[in-house]
Amino acid sequence: MVPVLVFAAVSLVTLGAAIAVVTNKNVLHSAYFLVLAFVGVASVYVLLEAPFIAVIQVLIYIGAIAILIIFAIMLTRRLMSKDMEQRNHQWFWSALGALVLFGVLGWLVYSANWPTVEGAVPKDPITLMGQELLTTYVIPFEIASVLLLAALVGSILIGRESDQESRSAE
Amino acid sequence: MKEFFFNITWIIPVFPFLAFLIIILFTQGNRKLSHSLSIGSMVLSWLVGWGVVFSAIGTPHLGEHPVHKSVPWFETGTAVFEIGYWIDPLMAIALFMVPFVCLMIFIYAVGYMGFGTEEVDPNYSRFFAYIALFATGMLGLVISENLLTLFMSWEIMGLCSYLLIGFWFEKNYDDPNKITPRQAGLKAFLVTKIGDLFLVLGILYMYSQAGTLSYADTLFNHEFLTHLAQTPALPIFGGWSAASAIALLIFGGSVGKSAQFPLHVWLPDAMEGPTPVSALIHAATMVSAGVFLVARIFPLLNIVVELDHHNPTMSIIAFIGAFTALFASIIALAQNDIKGVLAYSTISQLGYMIAALGIGAYVAATFHLITHAFFKALLFMGSGSVIIGCHHEQDMMELGGLRKKMPKTFWTFLAGGLALSGFPLITAGFWSKDEILAHAWEEFMHYGTASWPFFVWLLLTIAAFLTAFYTARQISLTFLGKPRGHHAEHAHETPNTMTWPLLILAFFAITLGWVGIPEEIVGHGNNWFHAFVGHEYASTPLSIPVMLLSSGLAIGGLGLGWLVYGRKPLEAGQMDPLQKGMERIRLGWLYTAMQNRFYFDEIYAAIFINGSIKLADIFYNFDYNWVINPIVNGVGAVTRGISNIFNQFDEKIVDALVNLTGLSGVKLADLGGITDLKVVDGFVNGIADVTGWIGEKIFRPIQTGKVQNYLLILLISMLAIIGIYLVY
C-alpha cells in the first residue's frame, strides 16, 4: 500500500511539474518546474530500486542540464518578456496530437502482454555496471565519450563569438 | 595470389575513406599533401581493385559460385546485420571501371582546380576530401554484400553529390532564373531522395519477406525468389507478386539516381558543379550506380519474367528507359551549353541501359555501362578542358575553331564523340549499343509489331540517330570553323595533368568494345565479355540488318550533323540552323520547348513547389482562424468555432471550387481559341496557372520553414500510419 501511495504522489508531482513546464508563461518558471520534474523522475528511479540512476539523474539533469538551461534563459532574457505569447498558433493541434499519441501509447501498453519476471536486483549493481560497460558495451561506451567530446568542441565553436564579431564589437 | 586478393577486397573502399578523414581533419592547409593523399589512396584502391578483377577473371564458374565473406556488424534483437563483400562478374566488371575512372578524374582534377596557378580554388583540399569520400561510397556500393551496406554507400554518394554540386556555393548569378550551384545541389539531393524513398521501401519490403538482406539469402537464393514470385504483394500493388513489387520499388531508387524520366530534372542542373565532379558523378560512376542496382536485382526481374508472364514490371522498366533515351536526346539537340548537351546525352545513354535491362539484355546493359563510363568521362573531361582553355566560357555559340588551338583535347573529344554516337566497328560505343539494339530487335521479332518491344526498339533506334546528330553538332560547333567569341580566340591547351587522363581514357573509349564483339564475328567462345558476365543468360544473336541499320544511323546522323553544322561553319551571332530549319516548317515552338527542356522544371515548380507553398498558406489560415478561439472557452466558443468551420468551408472550399470550375472553363475556352502555334505554350501556361491556383488555395504549412510545423506534420503522419496499421 505504501509504495502505491508514494508512486501516486511522485507521479502526480512529476506530471504536474511537466505540465507546468510546457504551459507556464514565464520560461524561467518553466525551467524551475523542469527541475521539479527531474526530481520526480529521480524518485521514480528510487522506487524502481535503481539508486545509481537516480543519483546520476540528479547530478546530470539538475546539476548540469537544468542549470545550463536557466543560465541560457538569463543570457537571452531581454527578448522574452512574460507578456509575449508563449505558445504558437498550432498549439491546439499539437495538444490534440499529443493526446492521441498518449491514447495510442496507453492502449499499446495495456494491450501488450509484458513478460514480467519477479526477481531481486543484483547485489552490487555498480560493480556489475562497470564491468558491463567495459566489456559488453565497451564500443557504445567509447562512442558515447567521443560524442561528448564532439559536443564539447562543437558547442564551444558554435557558442563563442568569432574573432571578427568581437573585434567589431570593440 | 588469388586468395590474397579475395581476402583483402574489403580494404578497397577503406583507402579513400582514410584519405578523406585525414584531409578533412588534418591536412586542409596543405594542398599538395591533400591531393597526393587523395590520389595515392585511389592508386592503392585501383591496384587492389584490379588485382581482384583479374583474380575474378581467372576464377572459373564465378557466376554460379560468387565469392563472398561477411562479418557481423551489429545486432538488434535477434536480427544480425552483416557487413562484407561479394565478388561476382558484375562486381568485377564494375570494379574494373570505377577505381580506374576515379583515378583518372582525380588526376585531372589537379589541373582543373588550378593547382599551381593563381586561380587555384580556395577550397582545393576540401574538394579532394569530398571526391575521396565519394569514391568510398561508390567502391563500397560495388563491393557490398547486402542491400543495407549498398544503401549506406548509396546515401554517402547522395551526400557527396550534394556537397560537390554545391561546391562553389558562394557563386551567384545576375540572372535570378539561372540556377545557382547551391540550389542545384539542393535540387539534386531532394530529387534523388524521392527515388531513395522508394529504394528504402523496397529494401524494407525485402527485409520483411526474407528477414535478411544479404545477397546470398535473397537475390541469389533461387528458392526464396521463387517463393517471392508466388507470394501476392500488399493490396496497394493490385494482384502483383511480391517479387515484382520489390523490383519496382528498388527500381524507383535507380530512377532517381540514374536520372530517368520523370526524376531526370536534377542531372542537367548538376552541371553547376566543377567539371571533374560532372565527369565523376554525373557521367561515369554515380549515375551508373542506379543501373548497377537494377543489374544487381536482375535475378529478381528474371524470376518475375519466368513465373509471371503477364506482369508489366519489365515493360515498365523498358519503357521508362527507352522513353528517357529518346526524350533526353531530343532535348540535347537544342542545348547550347557544352556540358548541358553531355548531361542530356548521359540521361539518354542511361535510358539505353535501363531499357536494355527491361528487355532482359543483361549482358548488353552491363557492357554499355562500362563502355559508356569510359567515353562519357572522357567527353566530360574534354569539355572541362575546353572550359578551362577558354576561360570558363561554356556557351557553344561563343566557341568554335578550337581544333588548332587545343589539338589533344580535340582528338580525344572526337574519339569520345564517335564512341558516343556508335561509329561502326572501331569504337566501343558501337559494340555495346549495337548489342542492345540487337536484343530489342530480337524481342520485337519474337513478339511482333503490335507489342511493346517494338516500341522500345523504335524509340531506341530513333534515339541512336539523334545521338549521332547532336554529337556531330557539338563537335562542329566547338572545334570546327572560326572562333565566335573572344574567349575562344585566346584559348590555349590545358596542362598535362588534364590531357594525359584524356589520352588514356580515349584509348579505352576505342578499344574497350573489342572484348564484347559478338561470337558470330570473332568465332565461337571468343566473346569474352559475354562468357565472363552472363553465360547463364542467353546470348544475343548477331543480327546483320540491325548492325547495318545502326551503322547507317550513326554514320547518317554524324553526316547530317556535319552537313548542317560542319560544312558551312556558323558565324558569330548567326542563328542555329536547326532552329531556323524548324521555324521554316512551323515547328519553332517545339524548338523553344526543347531549349527549355520541355518545361519540366517549370511544371514541377508550379505543381509541387508553388502548390505546396500555397497549400501551406491555406493550412496556415485555417489554423490561425480556428485556433484563435480556443475550445476551452466553453460551449459558446465551440459553437462559434463550428460556425467558423462552416464559414471557412463556404469561403474557402466552395468558393474555391466555384472559382476553379470557372477558371478551368475559361482556360479551356482559351485553349480552344488558341490554334496551332500557341498550343503547347498555352497548354503549359494553363496547367501552371491552374495548378498554381489550386496550390494557392490548398497546399502551405509544409513549406513554412518552421521546425515545429514540420514536427507536427511528422507526428500527425505517424499517428495516421498507426491508424492505418490498426485498421488493417
Next chain:
Amino acid sequence: MSIPLNWYLVLAAALFSIGLYGVLSRRHAIGMLMGIELMLNAVNINLVAFWRYIDPAKITGQIFAIFVFTVAAAEVAVGLALVIAIYRNRNTVVVEEIDLLKE
C-alpha cells in the same frame, strides 16, 4: 512489488506526450529544448522500468539509461550553444522566427 509495470509505462507515456506538446507548441527555443528533455526522461523511465520488471538480473536497462544521459547532455550543450549563437546573430529566440530554411 505491488506496483504493476503498466503504471510506470503509462507515466512515461504521459511524460512523453507532455514533452512532445512542449516541443511542438513553445515559441521559445529553450522551451522546446525543455520539452525534449522531458521526452528523454520518459524514455529513461521506460528503460529502467523494463530492466526492473523484465530482466532484473542483468544491468542492461540501466546502462542504456546512462547512454541516454550522455546523449541528453550532449544535446543540451549543443542546443543551448545554438540558441545563444542564434540570439547573438539574429537577436531572437522565437522558434517561428528562425525560418531561414524557407528561403
Next chain:
Amino acid sequence: MADLINLIENWLESLILGWGASQELTLFILQAIGSVVVVIICFVIVIALIWVERKLAGRIQDRFGPNRAGPFGIFQSFADIIKIFTKEYITPEGAEKGFYNVAPVLAIASVLAIWAVFPFAVNVIGADVHVGVLYIVAVGSFGILAILMAGWSSNNRYSLLGASRSVAMLISYEIPMVVSLLVPVLLSHSMKLSDIIGAQQPWWYLIVAPLAALVFLISSMAEIGKAPFDLLEAESELVAGYHTEYSGMKFGMFYVAEFLHQYTVGALITIFFLGGWGGPMAIQWPILGFIYFHLKTFVVYLVISWIRLSLPRIRIDEMLNLNWKFLIPVSFINLVVVAIADRVMMDFDIARWIYVGIMFGLNIFILFVSLFLAGKAKPEVERETFPTRPVAVPPGTKSK
C-alpha cells in the same frame, strides 16, 4: 556508555514498539528523530563556529574579536541571533516572491542533505547508500540552483551578476573536486562512505593520496566561495553578490549555510582523507569515534579559516586559469597514475607500508613536476607598467 547513541536508539525503539506501533512506523519515527537530531547538532555547531571564527579572525588580524557579550564574548552569537530574528524582512519591488523566499531554504537544505549519509561512528550512519560519493556531489548541485534562484529573483543587477559569476565558478570547480574524489573511491573499490572509511583505517588517504587531498581542499574552498575565492560576493564590485537584497532571517539562512558548508567540507575531507571516525579504540567505543570525527572536522575547519584569512582575493581570470589549466589536468593525471599504480601493485601483493610509500612518492612527484611546469609557463597577460608618477619634491632636496 561505550555505544551511547545506539543505546538511546534501542531504548527509543523498544519504547515506541511498546506503544503498539508497527515495525515500519517505528523505523520511520526513528529516522525522523535522527534527522532532527542531526540538524540540531549542525545548528549548534554553527553557533559555536561563528564565535570561533570571529575570535580567530580577530586574533589573526591583530584585533580582539568579540569580547563584550559574556566571558570572551561567547554569547556574541546568541546576540546576533536575536538581532537577526527581530530584523524586518524586506522584499524588493519586482522580486519573484516565490523563488525569493525558497532560495535561502534550498541553500541550507542542500548543505544539510549531505549530512544524511555521513557515518559519524562505526555504527552510527544515517543512510549507508551504495552511491554515497555520487550522492554528495549530486546534492551539492542544489546549492548552485539556490544561488541562481536568489540572484535572479532579487531583481537586482548586482545579485544577478554575483549569481552568474558564482555559477561559472562553481560548475568549473566541480570538475577537479569530483575527479579528486574518485581517487579514494578507486583505492577503496567502493562508493559507500563506510567502506571508504573502513579501507583507510591504518593508513589515511591523506598519506596514500596527498595530491588528491590537496586538490580537493582547494577546489572545495572554491565551492564554498570563501576567500581567496570569494569573487561571488566581492564587496568592491558586487556589494554582497547574490544575497545583496536579503535581510533578516533570510540572510541569516544564507549565512548559516555558508558556515555549515565550510564545516561540511571539513567533514568530507575527514571522511575521504583523514580516516573518518578512525582513531584509537574507536571500534570498541563508538562514542569515541563520534568525538574523533568532529575533532578532525574542526581541525580541518580551522585550517580552511587560516588559509582564507591569510590570502588576498584573486582575480577572476586567475581563478579560472588555476582551475582549467592547473587543477583539472593535475587531478586527471593523478587519477590515471594512481589507478595504474594501484592495479600494478595489486598484482605484486606487497606489504602495505611499501604500497603506501610508493603511492606517497608518486603523488609528491606529480605535484612537484606539475608545479615546476606551471612555473615555467609565462603569464598570459603582460601587466601594463606605467611610468613612475612625478612626486612633488620639496625644493632643495634631492630626488631619488
